[in-house]
Amino acid sequence: xxxxxxxxxxxxxxxxxxxxxxxxxxxxxxxxxxxxxxxxxxxxxxxxxxxxxxxxxxxxxxxxxxxxxxxxxxxxxxxxxxxxxxxxxxxxxxxxxxxxxxxxxxxxxxxxxxxxxxxxxxxxxxxxxxxxxxxxxxxxxxxxxxxxxxxxxxxxxxxxxxxxxxxxxxxxxxxxxxxxxxxxxxxxxxxxxxxxxxxxxxxxxxxxxxxxxxxxxxxxxxxxxxxxxxxxxxxxxxxxxxxxxxxxxxxxxxxxxxxxxxxxxxxxxxxxxxxxxxxxxxxxxxxxxxxxxxxxxxxxxxxxxxxxxxxxxxxxxxxxxxxxxxxxxxxxxxxxxxxxxxxxxxxxxxxxxxxxxxxxxxxxxxxxxxxxxxxxxxxx
Amino acid sequence: xxxxxxxxxxxxxxxxxxxxxxxxxxxxxxxxxxxxxxxxxxxxxxxxxxxxxxxxxxxxxxxxxxxxxxxxxxxxxxxxxxxxxxxxxxxxxxxxxxxxxxxxxxxxxxxxxxxxxxxxxxxxxxxxxxxxxxxxxxxxxxxxxxxxxxxxxxxxxxxxxxxxxxxxxxxxxxxxxxxxxxxxxxxxxxxxxxxxxxxxxxxxxxxxxxxxxxxxxxxxxxxxxxxxxxxxxxxxxxxxxxxxxxxxxxxxxxxxxxxxxxxxxxxxxxxxxxxxxxxxxxxxxxxxxx
Ligand SMILES: Cc1ncc(C[n+]2csc(CCOP(=O)(O)OP(=O)(O)O)c2C)c(N)n1
Ligand code: SF4
Numbered sequence: 001x002x003x004x005x006x007x008x009x010x011x012x013x014x015x016x017x018x019x020x021x022x023x024x025x026x027x028x029x030x031x032x033x034x035x036x037x038x039x040x041x042x043x044x045x046x047x048x049x050x051x052x053x054x055x056x057x058x059x060x061x062x063x064x065x066x067x068x069x070x071x072x073x074x075x076x077x078x079x080x081x082x083x084x085x086x087x088x089x090x091x092x093x094x095x096x097x098x099x100x101x102x103x104x105x106x107x108x109x110x111x112x113x114x115x116x117x118x119x120x121x122x123x124x125x126x127x128x129x130x131x132x133x134x135x136x137x138x139x140x141x142x143x144x145x146x147x148x149x150x151x152x153x154x155x156x157x158x159x160x161x162x163x164x165x166x167x168x169x170x171x172x173x174x175x176x177x178x179x180x181x182x183x184x185x186x187x188x189x190x191x192x193x194x195x196x197x198x199x200x201x202x203x204x205x206x207x208x209x210x211x212x213x214x215x216x217x218x219x220x221x222x223x224x225x226x227x228x229x230x231x232x233x234x235x236x237x238x239x240x241x242x243x244x245x246x247x248x249x250x251x252x253x254x255x256x257x258x259x260x261x262x263x264x265x266x267x268x269x270x271x272x273x274x275x276x277x278x279x280x281x282x283x284x285x286x287x288x289x290x291x292x293x294x295x296x297x298x299x300x301x302x303x304x305x306x307x308x309x310x311x312x313x314x315x316x317x318x319x320x321x322x323x324x325x326x327x328x329x330x331x332x333x334x335x336x337x338x339x340x341x342x343x344x345x346x347x348x349x350x351x352x353x354x355x356x357x358x359x360x361x362x363x364x365x366x367x368x369x370x371x372x373x374x375x376x377x378x379x380x
Numbered sequence: 381x382x383x384x385x386x387x388x389x390x391x392x393x394x395x396x397x398x399x400x401x402x403x404x405x406x407x408x409x410x411x412x413x414x415x416x417x418x419x420x421x422x423x424x425x426x427x428x429x430x431x432x433x434x435x436x437x438x439x440x441x442x443x444x445x446x447x448x449x450x451x452x453x454x455x456x457x458x459x460x461x462x463x464x465x466x467x468x469x470x471x472x473x474x475x476x477x478x479x480x481x482x483x484x485x486x487x488x489x490x491x492x493x494x495x496x497x498x499x500x501x502x503x504x505x506x507x508x509x510x511x512x513x514x515x516x517x518x519x520x521x522x523x524x525x526x527x528x529x530x531x532x533x534x535x536x537x538x539x540x541x542x543x544x545x546x547x548x549x550x551x552x553x554x555x556x557x558x559x560x561x562x563x564x565x566x567x568x569x570x571x572x573x574x575x576x577x578x579x580x581x582x583x584x585x586x587x588x589x590x591x592x593x594x595x596x597x598x599x600x601x602x603x604x605x606x607x608x609x610x611x612x613x614x615x616x617x618x619x620x621x622x623x624x625x626x627x628x629x630x631x632x633x634x635x636x637x638x639x640x641x642x643x644x645x646x647x648x649x650x651x652x653x654x655x656x657x658x659x660x661x662x663x664x665x666x667x668x669x670x
Contacts, residue, residue: 025428028459028462028463030458030459046605047655049641049644049645049648049649050645050648050652050653050654050655051650051654051655052645052649054462054463054641056458057463058458058488059484059485059488059506060457060484062452062455062487063452063455063458063484065457066448066449066455066456066458066459066485067455067456067458067462068459069456069459070428070446070455070457070458070459070460070461070463071459071460071462071463072457072459073446073460074426074459074463074464074467075463075464076464078459078463080595085663092449093449093452096448096449178595223426223428223444223446223460223464223467224423224424224444224467225423225463226423227444228422228442228443228444228445229444229445230390230439230445230446230447231440231445231446231447232439232446232447233447233448233449234447237437241393241439242439242447275501297619345545
């Protein structure tokens, strides 16, 4: 059925996530209400049944992600949305999805923490948790948008990447982007690339559920489609069956990382402004990148050669690109609504801590362009 | 295991991991007999387990099998069933898995009356982790974490399921295998949430520590302490004390979750079609927040 899409409209960030998910082919949502993400669930509850999809409000966030993983195994693109406390509860099952290679998207509209914190106040305190929240070495992809349109695009991208690489993908918004209303012009249907998981391509008898193809990702059969196999969070062999064999376990773990690491160019997205002749660069993501952009423009107006580097893919960390940026500038400023979580990673890559400066805030208020501008002035 | 059931097994997975005298194999045999009796299609049947010795059963079965995280099997199964209601979804779980860490999922899956059949292996203990007490370890029993005896009362898990909204509830033991098989089959046939509690022996981590000797003695204990529900009417509360009531304990008809959901879809499609973008009602946040 063709859809008539109203091209330009006022839209909220959370709404853009819901619409992006539907356009990407998501037909299953399980979640538990939490500010500031709840609008996503409410829209999905309204829209999914109308499209033949399913929405369920589970008893908690642990169950929500579990149901999402179950639905994905049954062949339906699936997503959940939450915020800090719920994201904490989801961690064990994020690890399960990583280990069992079940495509799924977890939207975390960050609020101020730790604990219940300030539910309606923005923060970027879950950046490290999104990378390392579940135990064990594991692959994960984390994307973070800075505008409503980007929230839409990155949601589609998150679903695509989850399907393509069979990994949990975390879409990190913050309260500002989640609740921001902006005029957006959406791409016409058909303009967007939609990726579906690769099917087995062989008869059931020859199917090895965890044997990777040339891209490092195993083609995936859906439950109920005639390919009987086992899925477990235990270390497993290519049949999916549990093993304690150190070699097999190591091969699996290495492959899970390898499938991401060898496809970095496809996975890493970024954006930049005035990098060509910049002597100082602001590296920012999410809502903070909006203030950073304004600070850089104002700095330019007053003659400071400032640039902006904006990772849209937070994890895997765009190490090579950040290193290339660092080579040409004397200072990198990393403003974040946390106490310097992403800055740690920038410092690691730059190798010289004195060249990396933070602007940090954990009081639930936005970092203003003026604060970033002040540091830009100080360092030149 | 009988030859007729072999086609349901991943034979290259044997020998299995269970201890000599463990009752898990008996429960598994009953589950497979029930599946055979009903002629369930292997390709259309999904078996989901939690974490524990009992939940490991799923790894031996030639179906689509899913071994999940501790306590969460029902939530994973809910996703599968809701996404694809035409599939048969069976959940294999332990007493700790289902009623401690998974207790919340258990009552809510029952409340929804979603068409899942739960086979709960009740061995009164955490077997896998070496004998700690579970919510179904009776009072005054020994466990590694209750070396002086347990003091917590147990759940009556059948009663819990009934009260929460399950539409089929039965209990049997590994001694009463015909009854167990027929209850599991009845549970699978029931269009709604079904619980079959299977009383089973963990000689290694429960029996040994509680002077019940080995697996064989524990089977005889089941024989001597189980009372069929039909017989209970003629018994006094005193006579029933300490007995295990077995049989079909509860059955009722209420609409099943995925069936009702499909009606919602039909109505939403008819009334409003797929639609395009949703107008957001109201302002940012309508409720108070925490
Ligand atoms: C989140 C989490 N907590 C604890 C464990 C450790 N653990 C594994 S099995 C188990 C108990 C299982 O007991 P039960 O469900 O009764 O199954 P049984 O082994 O007796 O069949 C525990 C506590 C775990 N795997 N995951
Ligand atoms: S520990 Fe108990 S439940 Fe586990 S296999 Fe041994 S006897 Fe069975």
